[in-house]
Amino acid sequence: MSSVHLVEVGPRDGLQNENKTLRVEEKVELITRAVDAGVRRIEAVSFVNPKRVPQMAGAEEVMAAVPRRADVSYIGLVLNRRGLDRALQSGVDEVNVVVVSTEEFSQRNQGCSVAEGISAAVDIVRDARAAGAFTTVTIATSFGCPFSGEVKASWIGEIIAQLVAGSAPDEIALADTIGVGVPAQVRALAALASEEAPGVPQRWHFHNTRNTGYANALTALDVGATALDASIGGFGGCPFAPAATGNIASEDLIYMLGRSGIETGVDMDVLIKAADWLGVALAKDVPGQLGRAGGFPSR
Amino acid sequence: MSSVHLVEVGPRDGLQNENKTLRVEEKVELITRAVDAGVRRIEAVSFVNPKRVPQMAGAEEVMAAVPRRADVSYIGLVLNRRGLDRALQSGVDEVNVVVVSTEEFSQRNQGCSVAEGISAAVDIVRDARAAGAFTTVTIATSFGCPFSGEVKASWIGEIIAQLVAGSAPDEIALADTIGVGVPAQVRALAALASEEAPGVPQRWHFHNTRNTGYANALTALDVGATALDASIGGFGGCPFAPAATGNIASEDLIYMLGRSGIETGVDMDVLIKAADWLGVALAKDVPGQLGRAGGFPSR
Numbered sequence: 001m002s003s004v005h006l007v008e009v010g011p012r013d014g015l016q017n018e019n020k021t022l023r024v025e026e027k028v029e030l031i032t033r034a035v036d037a038g039v040r041r042i043e044a045v046s047f048v049n050p051k052r053v054p055q056m057a058g059a060e061e062v063m064a065a066v067p068r069r070a071d072v073s074y075i076g077l078v079l080n081r082r083g084l085d086r087a088l089q090s091g092v093d094e095v096n097v098v099v100v101s102t103e104e105f106s107q108r109n110q111g112c113s114v115a116e117g118i119s120a121a122v123d124i125v126r127d128a129r130a131a132g133a134f135t136t137v138t139i140a141t142s143f144g145c146p147f148s149g150e151v152k153a154s155w156i157g158e159i160i161a162q163l164v165a166g167s168a169p170d171e172i173a174l175a176d177t178i179g180v181g182v183p184a185q186v187r188a189l190a191a192l193a194s195e196e197a198p199g200v201p202q203r204w205h206f207h208n209t210r211n212t213g214y215a216n217a218l219t220a221l222d223v224g225a226t227a228l229d230a231s232i233g234g235f236g237g238c239p240f241a242p243a244a245t246g247n248i249a250s251e252d253l254i255y256m257l258g259r260s261g262i263e264t265g266v267d268m269d270v271l272i273k274a275a276d277w278l279g280v281a282l283a284k285d286v287p288g289q290l291g292r293a294g295g296f297p298s299r
Numbered sequence: 300m301s302s303v304h305l306v307e308v309g310p311r312d313g314l315q316n317e318n319k320t321l322r323v324e325e326k327v328e329l330i331t332r333a334v335d336a337g338v339r340r341i342e343a344v345s346f347v348n349p350k351r352v353p354q355m356a357g358a359e360e361v362m363a364a365v366p367r368r369a370d371v372s373y374i375g376l377v378l379n380r381r382g383l384d385r386a387l388q389s390g391v392d393e394v395n396v397v398v399v400s401t402e403e404f405s406q407r408n409q410g411c412s413v414a415e416g417i418s419a420a421v422d423i424v425r426d427a428r429a430a431g432a433f434t435t436v437t438i439a440t441s442f443g444c445p446f447s448g449e450v451k452a453s454w455i456g457e458i459i460a461q462l463v464a465g466s467a468p469d470e471i472a473l474a475d476t477i478g479v480g481v482p483a484q485v486r487a488l489a490a491l492a493s494e495e496a497p498g499v500p501q502r503w504h505f506h507n508t509r510n511t512g513y514a515n516a517l518t519a520l521d522v523g524a525t526a527l528d529a530s531i532g533g534f535g536g537c538p539f540a541p542a543a544t545g546n547i548a549s550e551d552l553i554y555m556l557g558r559s560g561i562e563t564g565v566d567m568d569v570l571i572k573a574a575d576w577l578g579v580a581l582a583k584d585v586p587g588q589l590g591r592a593g594g595f596p597s598r
Contacts, residue, residue, distance in 0.1 A: 149598035180595050182558040183517055209592045211507070211551040212558075215514035218482055245588065252510040259481040259511075289544065293508045296479050299448035 003263040005227040006250060007203065008034040009043040010278070011062075012077055013247055014231035016046060016055045020282050024058045028065045030278060034232060035072055037270035039250075041227065042066075043075040043096060047083035063090040073134065079110050084124045087133075094134040096173070097121045101139055101159055104147035105177075109140070118159060122166030129170070136203060137163055138173035142189060143181030153185065157192035164197045171201045171227070176216065179209025183219035190223040203227035206248050208234060208287075213248040214256055221262065228253065233275035234287035249288025251275055259296060268295060302562040304526040305549060306502065307333040308342040309577070310361075311376055312546055313530035315345060315354045319581050323357045327364045329577060333531060334371055336569035338549075340526065342374040342395060346382035362389040372433065378409050383423050386432075393433040395472070396420045400438055400458055403446035404476075408439070417458060421465030428469070435502060436462055437472035441488060442480030452484065456491035463496045470500045470526070475515065478508025482518035489522040502526035505547050507533060507586075512547040513555055520561065527552065532574030533586035548587025550574055558595060567594060 011031050015022055022030070031044050044066060050057035059076065066074060076092035078084045087095050099117045100106035106114045125135045142156050160172060174189050186204070193202055204220040206213040206229070217228050230253045236246025251271035257264055272291045279286040286292075310330050314321055321329070326343075333341050343365060349356035358375065365373060375391035377383045386394050398416045399405035405413045424434045441455050459471060473488050485503070492501055503519040505512040505528070516527050529552045535545025550570035556563055571590045578585040585591075 144595060146596045147598075149596050178596070179592065180558075182555050184559045208510070209588060210554050211513050211548065211588050212555050214510050215517050215555065218514050249510070255509050256481050256511050256514065259479075260483045289508060289510050293478065296443060297445045297448050297477070299446075 006264050007041045007227050007229045008039040009229045010231035012043040012046050014235040017237045021055045024061045027062045031066050033274035038266040041073045046077040047086040060090045088131050095128040096136045097124045098138045101141045102145040102148045105141050105145050118162050125169045126167040135169040136171040136173050137169040138175050140175045140177045142174045143176040143185050153188040157196050160196040173203040175205035179207030183215050186216050186219040201226040205229040208248045233278045245287040251290040252288050255290050305563050306340045306526050306528045307338045308528045309530035311342040311345050313534040316536045320354045323360045326361045330365050332573035337565040340372045345376040346385040359389045387430050394427040395435045396423045397437045400440045401444040401447045404440050417461050424468045425466040434468040435470040435472050436468040437474050439474045439476045441473045442475040442484050452487040456495050459495040472502040474504035478506030482514050485515050485518040500525040504528040507547045532577045544586040550589040551587045554589050
């Protein structure tokens with residue numbers, strides 16, 4: 001693998017668990033900074049109930065204000081039919097539908113059973129595609145669940161099989177929602193996903209909660225990932241591990257990939273400045289390390 | 300690779316760049332906690348000039364007080380002949396001799412040229428082994444130098460060849476002193492080291508300064524590492540990147556290895572408690588993440 005798409009999820013996952021809620025114009029600035037860095041896929045908004053996740057309010061206003069370019073694809077996260085309707089009306093290029101693999105997490109996060117979530121995702125994918133949107137299904141808690149612990153890779157394979165049998169998405173994303181995964185799991189899940197959904201591109205979503213996120217990302221690339229989620233500054237986190245850091249940081253990922261000869265088209269220095277800016281906006285230290293450490297020393 | 304030795308370097312690398320200098324009894328407590336966690340190789344002391352590195356003062360007193368067990372091996376770091384004499388007198392089991400691969404760093408760190416450093420290491424290895432100590436040569440700045448930038452893997456191979464031609468150590472350690480390395484470099488260096496020093500065990504030393512340390516560690520295992528350095532809590536750091544974190548954290552490494560089915564014999568929970576204790580002793584936040592995030596969730 002000599003190139004990969006960075007999917008910037010900072011505007012969505014990076015912000016949804018922060019205490020401070022950014023204003024619409026701040027969200028648009030974050031997105032614009034990602035575009036300026038060279039990122040071409042951005043998970044910009046989440047069409048969840050703003051009463052339940054106030055950090056994600058104003059999704060329509062954000063989408064109305066982002067810089068529109070033919071080469072930039074905006075992703076809206078949706079959990080249900082109502083979210084899909086909002087996403088399509090707001091003009092997203094892609095819809096990312098979340099299915100949770102474990103019952104208690106699914107009930108808490110989506111308000112439905114796993115089976116109901118799979119069924120809803122099949123319908124949403126069909127309708128989103130009919131409306132011309134690129135479709136991703138993200139399988140949350142693919143590496144472990146805060147409530148039920150171990151999640152068998154074979155069960156994730158079974159979910160993928162059911163999704164594909166219903167209405168295959170354009171992309172499958174495997175998410176380590178709580179940051180417990182290790183590279184051996186990445187390899188097992190990639191093999192199962194390729195078996196159950198041959199030819200469907202695999203996107204991966206890692207949190208660095210236990211310092212395994214970057215090793216997981218590189219392993220995913222090694223087994224054929226076409227896209228990796230990351231968030232500017234590594235903000236975000238998990239409501240079930242309040243003190244832990246969030247997504248892998250975009251700038252740190254770009255450092256590792258760049259030094260590994262893997263092309264992304266993304267400018268690390270622009271990301272570092274964006275992370276600094278976001279730290280100020282959120283009034284938080286930046287979890288990502290590149291801003292502090294600096295890039296590879298020049299002679 | 301289904302098992303690996305964790306080399307706890309917290310008492311040495313973890314402390315040598317901290318503003319606060321631990322008392323001898325605190326250093327002994329840190330070492331004892333590592334032993335209690337199941338660690339069997341511990342870089343306990345550094346025989347450098349205490350005027351230059353006051354954090355490392357009292358090495359003889361530390362060695363006189365550590366718990367002596369047949370199954371625990373204590374390592375003393377040495378830079379020169381004077382250090383070797385002190386190390387042997389203090390009764391270390393192993394001597395770790397540092398050679399720096401780049402001229403300016405070598406002059407600043409060792410006060411000698413690279414060629415002089417290699418020559419000194421050959422002599423020290425010969426004499427240390429004659430005295431019954433296990434010998435390691437660590438090649439610092441193997442992945443990059445804060446002053447000269449890129450370090451060619453072929454040059455590290457040449458240094459290894461010169462060491463082996465002089466007096467082959469029992470172990471070669473490849474160190475990413477400033478935390479710039481990526482897994483592709485680990486693979487290149489491992490291949491060269493195996494070529495120049497066939498059969499000599501490879502130990503690796505990673506800093507997580509740019510969030511690549513754990514990916515590097517897992518890659519090193521993949522290419523046959525027999526030992527990995529880590530420090531309790533991930534303390535330590537680099538005088539050339541003051542705000543950056545230090546070594547990979549022992550507890551975070553054990554989490555990743557344990558979840559990967561790689562045996563170390565080390566108890567992660569005991570390490571987490573030791574990291575908490577060390578954070579209090581150093582009056583610093585713990586860089587390692589496991590203490591905050593907790594282990595894999597139990598059902």
